[in-house]
Amino acid sequence: MAHEKITGSFVALITPFNNDGSIDFEGFRTLLKFHHDNGTRAVLIMGSTGEVSMLSVEERKKIISETAKMKTPGVKLFYGCTGNNTQTTIEYLQYAEKEGADGAILAAPAYICADEDDIEAFFLKVADSVDLALGIYNNPPRVKSDLGHAALLRLFEHPNYVVHKESTARVGQVAQVLAAKPDASVMCCDSPNLGLVVPTMSLGGHGTANMTGNIAPRELAAISEPWHEGGSAEKFREAYLTNLSLLHYTYSAINPVAVKSLMAAVGLPAGPLREPLRGLTGEALQNGVDIVRELGLDQAYGFSMQGEIRSVA
Numbered sequence: 001m002a003h004e005k006i007t008g009s010f011v012a013l014i015t016p017f018n019n020d021g022s023i024d025f026e027g028f029r030t031l032l033k034f035h036h037d038n039g040t041r042a043v044l045i046m047g048s049t050g051e052v053s054m055l056s057v058e059e060r061k062k063i064i065s066e067t068a069k070m071k072t073p074g075v076k077l078f079y080g081c082t083g084n085n086t087q088t089t090i091e092y093l094q095y096a097e098k099e100g101a102d103g104a105i106l107a108a109p110a111y112i113c114a115d116e117d118d119i120e121a122f123f124l125k126v127a128d129s130v131d132l133a134l135g136i137y138n139n140p141p142r143v144k145s146d147l148g149h150a151a152l153l154r155l156f157e158h159p160n161y162v163v164h165k166e167s168t169a170r171v172g173q174v175a176q177v178l179a180a181k182p183d184a185s186v187m188c189c190d191s192p193n194l195g196l197v198v199p200t201m202s203l204g205g206h207g208t209a210n211m212t213g214n215i216a217p218r219e220l221a222a223i224s225e226p227w228h229e230g231g232s233a234e235k236f237r238e239a240y241l242t243n244l245s246l247l248h249y250t251y252s253a254i255n256p257v258a259v260k261s262l263m264a265a266v267g268l269p270a271g272p273l274r275e276p277l278r279g280l281t282g283e284a285l286q287n288g289v290d291i292v293r294e295l296g297l298d299q300a301y302g303f304s305m306q307g308e309i310r311s312v313a
Contacts, residue, residue, distance in 0.1 A: 002159070003103070003132075003133035003162045004076075004133065004161070004162070005162045005184065005185045005206070006041055006042045006076060006162070006165070006185050006187075006206070006207065007041065007206045007207050007212060007226055008039070008040075008041035008042075008206075008207045008211065008221060008225060008226070009039060009041055009042075009207060009208060009213050009217065009218065009221040009223075009224040010023070010040075010041060010042045010043070010048035010078075010163070010165075010187060010207055010208065010209040011040050011042070011043050011044070011210055011211070011213035011214060011307050012043075012044045012047040012048070012050070012209065012210065012211050012214075013031060013035075013043045013044060013045050013047075013049065013050055013214065014031075014049055014050060014051075014214055014256050014259065014260050014263065015045075015046065015050040015051050015055070015063070016028060016031065016270055016271050017053075017103065017270075017271035017272055017273075017274065018271055019044060019271060019272065021272070021274065023059060023063060024269055024271055025067075026269070027133035027186050027269030027270070027271065028045075028063075028066070028067050028070065028269075029070050029267075030269050031193065031214075031268070032067070032070050032072065032075065032077075033228075033270060034217065034268070035073070035075055035213075035217050035289065036074060037076045038128055038217035038218045038301075039217055039218050039221030039222075040075055040213060040217045040220075040221060041074075041075065041076065041207070041221075041278075042075060042076035042077070042078055042103075043075060043076075043077060043078065044078045044079070044080060044100070044105050044209070045056055045063060045064075045067055045077060045078070045080065046060060046063060046064075046079055046080035046081075047080040047105060047137070047141075048080075048142060048255055048256075049211050049214070049259070050080065050256075050281050051256065051257040051273065051274050051277070052080045052082075053110065054274045054277075055274075056222070061095055063079075063119045064095060064096050064099050064101060065077055065099050068099045069099055070098040071100070071102070073162065074189065076102040076103060076111075076133075077082060077089045077101060077102050077103075078101065078102060078103040078104055078105050078133075078135065079092075079101050079103075079104050079105070080104070080105055080106075080107075080161075081093045081096055081104040081105070081106060082106050082107050082108075082109060083109065084109055084110075084111075085109055086109075086122055086125055086126060089106065089109070089122075089126045090126050090129040090130075090155065090296065092104075093126060093129055093130045093132065093134075094129060094130055096132070096263050097130045097131070097132045099179075100144070101132065102133060103132055103133035103134060103135065103162075103163070104130075104132055104133075104134055104135070104295055105134070105135040105136075105137050105209075106123065106126065106134060106135065106137065106232045107113060107136075107137040107138075107139050107142070107143050107284070108122065108143045108145035108147075109122070109143070109145075110142065110143040110144070110146075111143075111144070113144040113145060114145050115145070116146065116147060116148065116151055119145045119147060119151075120147065120154065120155060123136060123155050123158075123161075123212045124155065124158060126308050127158045127161060127190075128158075129154075130160070131160070132160060133162050133163070133210070134160045134161050134162065134163070135161070135162065135163030135164065135165060135209075135243060136152065136155060136161060136163070136164050136165070137165045137167065137209075138165070138166050138168060138206055138239075139165075139167040139181070139189075140167075140168060141167065141169075141205070143169075143216065146168065148173065149173045149176040149177050149180075152164060152173075152177055153180050153182055153183075154297065156182035156183065156184045157182075161184055162183070162184050162185060163184060163185050163187065163209075164177065164182075164184050164185065164186050164187065165187050165188065165189065165209040166186070166187070166188045166189070166196060166200070167188070167189040167191075167194065167196075168194070169194045169195060169196065171195070171196065171199045171200075172303065174186065174188065174196060174199060174200050174203065174205070175199070175203055177201050178200075178204050178205065185207065186200065186204075186205050186206055187200070187205060187206060187207045187208055187209040187224075188200040188205060188208055188209070188289070189208070189209065189210070189211075190208045190209075190210035190211060190212050190220065190223070190247060191211075191238075191251045192244060192247045192248050192251065193248075193251055197223065197240065198240065200244045201223075201224075201226070201227060201236055202222050202227070202233070204226070204227070205226070206226050206309045207224040207225070207226065208220065208223060208224040210224065211250055211251075211255060211256065211259055212243075212246060212247050212250045212259065212264075214256075214259050214260075214263060214268075214293070214298055215246075215250070215259060215262055215263055215266070215297070216243060216246060216295075218300070219239060219242075219243045219246075219295075219297075220240035220243075222235065223231060223236060223237075223239045229238050243295065245294070245295075246272075246291050246292075246295060246297075249262070249287065249291050250262070250288075252287075253280060253284075254277075254304065256273075257277055257278075257279065258280060258284075258288065260273055260279065261273075261279040261280040261281075261285055261288070262280075262285070262288040262289070263286055264279065265288070265289055265305065266292060266297075266301075266305050267290070267299065267302035267303050267304030267305065268303070289305060292305070293305070
């Protein structure tokens, strides 16, 4: 069947934990409503921002089962379903499909450093196992496997692949993919260090697959809106430059340390990071709180921020 393509802001959601380390499902409910109310078009649950590599198989399945019951109109729920090999990826995909997922995002299995031909074959085989909207996350800094534009365009001929998230720093690759007009939404990581957002949107990109939307969903929705009419570039430029300090902050530590620490500091359900990751404290965290205040996000979203935190150990 034909699958709907996503445009706009596609937020890679954190996984909220309780203080005892268990999954905070009421936190998930609160965060999904937060995105529903503030312009997010889709969320990725259990991507790298969701600390997926540190979740057990049982936790991953329970998160799919419980959050799929929380769907609301207007926000698509995609899941990170990459396993450590082809068969486990297929099993996660089939489970997500059975539980009612809207789609899934896939990266190359991490650590094995497979070559491009093997990863292309992986993406084709797993796509054949389900009838589900799928996205390809090309993220060689994390997984050490890379796909060039020719391989990506071949994969987008598969009817299940409808989203592409690029996380290299290759503007030329984004242009080559967009020039070919695949039947898929072309998105990019919102990291200002990669420098993909401005060229992707200006070349006709369909949105961003972002992390910063966890704390500023309306602002990232504005940055991620495709350019369809006069004035789009000006609106984008204003939104992007206004929020550039926040974009830099959320990527100031390995994903999702900065954004999840900041979410907890402003009263959003986040909880601790799963060890060995540790949250920011003291000056590093205060810098983020200061940016939130400078941008007026505390008032815009009613965040429950409490004074200065520079002395936090």
